[in-house]
Amino acid sequence: MRRFCRAAGTALLAGVLLGACGGGDGDDKAKTIADPAFLAEQQAWRDGRLEDLLRPDGWTSLVGLHWLELKAHYIGSGERIGNGVRLAFGPEKMGLLQLGRDGSWSFTPEQGVELTFDGEPLKGRVVLRNDRDPQPSVIGFDEGKGLVTLLRRGDRDALRVKHADAPTRLQFAGLEYWPADPSWRIEGRFIPHPPGKTLPIGDIVGTLGDSPNPGVVEFERDGRTFRLEALGEPGGELFFVLADRTSGHGSYPAGRFLDAAWPGPDGKVVLDFNRAYNPPCAFTLFATCPLPPPENRLDLQVTAGEKNYVSPVH
Secondary structure (H helix, E strand, O other): OOHHHHHHHHHHHHHHHHOOOOOOOOOOOOOOOOOHHHHHHHHHHHHHHHHHHHOOOOOHEEEEEEEOOEEEEEEOOOOOOOOOEEEOOOOOEEEEEEEEOOOOOEEEOOOOOOOOOOOOOOOOOOOEEEEEEEOOOHHHHHOOOOEEEEEEOEEEEEEEEEEEHHHHHHHOOOEEOOOOEEEEEEEEEEEEEEOOOOEEEEOOOOOOEEEEEEEEEEEEEEEEEEEEEEEEOOOOOEEEEEOOOOOOOOOOOOOOOOOEEOOOOOOOOEEEEOEEEOHHHOOOOOOEEOOHHHHEOOOOOOOOOOOOOOOOOO
């Protein structure tokens, strides 16, 4: 991890020495020298971002996404699992997953296998809560290094599996950024939508769902006005799924994410594009990331934030 942080710090230092060009259209811009406080703040955010990705249960630990097509599935890593879900890690036989008449899934552990359920020893049949519930169920295995959760996407269910020994985690290649540039910290104006408005958001596995859409943020760059539709519940953080003219040309092709604080009474929102970050799908094949809606595909080259990730794991 120290190696990654040093690489990020080197990129920041290069940004200070060379100046960060804020041009969205490739034109020459006046060079900007960021103050030390700004750079330290950005570095702290990047360090936290890296630490979060590399947690034992972080996004780089994903090792499986298994769609549940039958009414019953055996689960385990063994070669002879029958109509089962074969895991990349874990015991050869973990247990039996069954679909009830009410649409809920139950799990019965294999005898003699040490598993946990929500952190406690699992001794018998349990009903699983999915990720749409307030507290999703978690089945633990391999002494807590492995985790299994139930996902609901549209009308389909799947098992998500994480493991601390995932190659994508142990062989993580580090993050790359454009030089931190204060000109990409832009103050915008929040324009609220009527209460209850939603926006259709598709994801990378083909599911389309309605997400809360409290308003749109209008901002200016290079003498032009742009708009980004915000997702999130009133009073919480604003969340943006966006694409721009660097998508597939320096940044992750499917777009990036951006967070912002809820606007104050004056309606102002700070969009810090230095903190635009890759979705989990940039690091693993087993995520179900939302895609940018048409409204959030910017005709702007956002040369700020996280660059595309090239994985050494194939």
